[in-house]
Amino acid sequence: MKPAPFDYMRPDTIEEACAILAEAGGGATVIAGGQTLMPLLALRMSQPFILVDLSRITALRGVTRIAEATRIGPMTTQNDAIADATLQSRLPLLVQALRHVGHHQTRNRGTIGGSIAFGEPAAESPAAAVALGATLELRSVRGVRTVPADEFYLGPYATVIEPDELLTAIDVPDWPADSVPLFREVALRPGDFALVGLIGSIVLESGKIARASLAWFGMGATPIKARRAEDALIGQSPDSLQPALIAELAIAETDPFDDHHATADYRRTVGQRIFTRTLSEALGIRQAA
Amino acid sequence: MSDHRIELTVNGQTRSATVEGRRTLSDFLRIDAGYTGVHVGCEHGVCGACTVIVDGRAVRSCLMLAVQADGAAVTTVEGLAAPDGTLHPVQQALRDAHGLQCGFCTPGIVMTLAALTSDEKKPGAETLLGAMSGHICRCTGYQGIRKAARALAGEDV
Ligand code: FES
Ligand code: FES
Numbered sequence: 001m002k003p004a005p006f007d008y009m010r011p012d013t014i015e016e017a018c019a020i021l022a023e024a025g026g027g028a029t030v031i032a033g034g035q036t037l038m039p040l041l042a043l044r045m046s047q048p049f050i051l052v053d054l055s056r057i058t059a060l061r062g063v064t065r066i067a068e069a070t071r072i073g074p075m076t077t078q079n080d081a082i083a084d085a086t087l088q089s090r091l092p093l094l095v096q097a098l099r100h101v102g103h104h105q106t107r108n109r110g111t112i113g114g115s116i117a118f119g120e121p122a123a124e125s126p127a128a129a130v131a132l133g134a135t136l137e138l139r140s141v142r143g144v145r146t147v148p149a150d151e152f153y154l155g156p157y158a159t160v161i162e163p164d165e166l167l168t169a170i171d172v173p174d175w176p177a178d179s180v181p182l183f184r185e186v187a188l189r190p191g192d193f194a195l196v197g198l199i200g201s202i203v204l205e206s207g208k209i210a211r212a213s214l215a216w217f218g219m220g221a222t223p224i225k226a227r228r229a230e231d232a233l234i235g236q237s238p239d240s241l242q243p244a245l246i247a248e249l250a251i252a253e254t255d256p257f258d259d260h261h262a263t264a265d266y267r268r269t270v271g272q273r274i275f276t277r278t279l280s281e282a283l284g285i286r287q288a289a
Numbered sequence: 290m291s292d293h294r295i296e297l298t299v300n301g302q303t304r305s306a307t308v309e310g311r312r313t314l315s316d317f318l319r320i321d322a323g324y325t326g327v328h329v330g331c332e333h334g335v336c337g338a339c340t341v342i343v344d345g346r347a348v349r350s351c352l353m354l355a356v357q358a359d360g361a362a363v364t365t366v367e368g369l370a371a372p373d374g375t376l377h378p379v380q381q382a383l384r385d386a387h388g389l390q391c392g393f394c395t396p397g398i399v400m401t402l403a404a405l406t407s408d409e410k411k412p413g414a415e416t417l418l419g420a421m422s423g424h425i426c427r428c429t430g431y432q433g434i435r436k437a438a439r440a441l442a443g444e445d446v
Contacts, residue, residue: 001332005290008310008356038352039333041311051310055357079346103423105337105401108346109353191422 003041010053014060014139017052017166022141024050026163031055032075032114035106060113060168063087069135072170074113078102078125081112091172093181094132097124097199103191116149117167119159119222122193124185126153127217129170130225131199137169144168150215153222179203182214184278186270188261194218195262196270198278200226202233209233219254219271226250229275238283247275295359299324300368308355315339317355318365326366326396330425337424340397341365347404347420366396369403379403379441386436386446390428398424398434406441414442 009028011017021028029048031037032055040046054060060075063084070090072081078098081087087095101124102110115125116136129136129149136147138161152159161167185197200214212233214226229250233241256267279285296305299322308317318341319327330336332351339350342364369377376384379402389395401420405412417438426434440446 002313002316003311005309005311007291008293008354009291010356034354034357035334035349035352038313038354039335042313042333042351053354053357103337104405104420105340105347105349105423106334106352108348189422190419 001042001044003038004044004047006048007050008053009050010056012056014057014166014168017054017057018139018141018164020050020052021164021166024052024163028052028163030117030166032117033077033106033109033111034114035102035110036114036118036120054166066171069171069173072112072172074116074167074170075111076113078107078110078112078115079104082107090174091132093175093179093183093199093201094128094172096181096183097128100124100185100187100190100194113167113170116152116170117159117161119153119157120193121156121221121223122195122197122218124194124197124199124217127197127199127215127223129172130223131201131213131215132172132175133213134173135171136167137171138162138165139168140165146171150223150225155221175201176203180282182278182282184274185217186274196256196267196274198271198274202282204238208235208237214250216250216254216271219256219267221255224254226253228253238285241279241283241285243276243279243283243285244272246279247272250275293356293359295356297358297360298362300364306355310354310356312355313351314341314343314353314355314358314363315350317358318350318363321355324365324367328393328396330393335425336394336397337401338394338397340400340423342400342404345404345407347401349423364400364403366399369399377403379406379437382437382440383434386433386440388429388433388437394424394426394428398426402438402441412442414439414444417442 028050030052061073063086064071078101082098116129134149180202182200185194187194197217203211212230216224229246251272256264258264291310292307315329318324328338330338334349334352340347341350343361379399436446
């Protein structure tokens with residue numbers, strides 16, 4: 001199908017974009033890379049009066065270093081982020097996750113910020129933002145505020161962004177270079193949304209787990225932080241860990257759903273398995289078969 | 290609803306037009322500009338048949354508005370073969386490997402492979418095969434397409 005008619009606007013600056021959103025009073029929709037929104041427009045599931053295209057706002061693109069963090073411009077495309085030297089060295093886990101977003105062709109236009117702001121519960125980028133402890137900067141004509149990624153999601157496709165606000169920066173704090181990455185997803189085909197996905201990072205200090213951050217995707221209405229499992233990991237040494245027990249804690253916090261691809265039970269079963277396996281492999285724990 | 294004046298190049302030729310904001314790049318290329326090599330299958334980003342090259346990158350033209358291509362350099366499958374009809378290396382590879390049957394999906398696949406192999410850094414088979422996940426083919430069973438991709442990566446097939 002074809003999109004319903006709309007007014008198309010292409011501001012050059014963040015200020016202009018915020019002014020348009022304020023003026024529109026909720027009638028405007030922002031288009032970033034469009035790789036999710038364009039299908040919704042074509043299917044007429046989204047019918048905005050005004051489409052605000054961010055593609056010419058150069059201030060929203062690129063990767064820079066700020067104090068103890070990496071600032072990612074939300075309009076940075078997924079493929080540009082994957083190829084970015086700073087992200088490759090500072091945030092290899094994010095780069096790994098982005099390789100699973102859509103297909104090569106959609107990653108050429110799809111943006112990190114678009115995906116984070118859209119809030120598909122089975123998508124990789126929102127869970128990566130939560131797991132890595134990112135802070136999201138939101139701007140409007142009313143001012144600027146920052147929201148931690150794990151307080152950003154309210155439900156499927158629902159976030160705390162107000163209709164007049166724009167996501168203007170994604171700040172990801174530094175993780176030690178020797179952090180242990182955890183990433184695994186189960187999808188029907190490469191490029192499909194995850195049926196079950198897990199992403200996280202663990203920091204070891206003198207043989208003990210000092211920091212752990214783990215998030216599920218595709219396992220509920222939003223990305224889900226596995227807080228009880230994180231707490232159980234802190235202070236432990238990998239040899240004394242029982243990954244299957246930690247996995248049980250992690251699964252207990254999920255709330256997966258049935259759909260035409262998989263049942264909630266299937267997701268829980270597979271989630272438990274991939275958690276156990278991913279944690280064991282990451283920490284070099286031998287598992288009894 | 291808004292109308293917009295756009296100017297872009299398609300296969301090296303400058304074109305200007307007035308388009309509605311909602312006009313997709315695929316419809317602009319195929320219907321307004323007559324590049325019927327741009328095949329439109331699903332119109333919502335699933336099949337990959339509409340893939341074209343925009344500023345050097347393979348993108349789905351149904352997931353982009355024509356107005357967003359203002360100022361861009363677009364290449365469609367019509368822009369690949371030499372004027373004397375000599376096929377582009379990607380087209381030749383698909384032909385040699387029996388990588389097409391009905392040909393509906395083919396222009397999209399050709400454009401993805403052409404964008405990736407025009408790169409300075411020669412992509413490996415893994416990259417080319419990975420990018421094929423963005424295309425659906427109902428005929429070939431993919432083996433001929435995979436063979437062509439591996440040949441383009443310099444593998445013996
Ligand atoms: S027509 Fe564009 S992806 Fe199917
Ligand atoms: S050759 Fe017919 S769809 Fe691919």
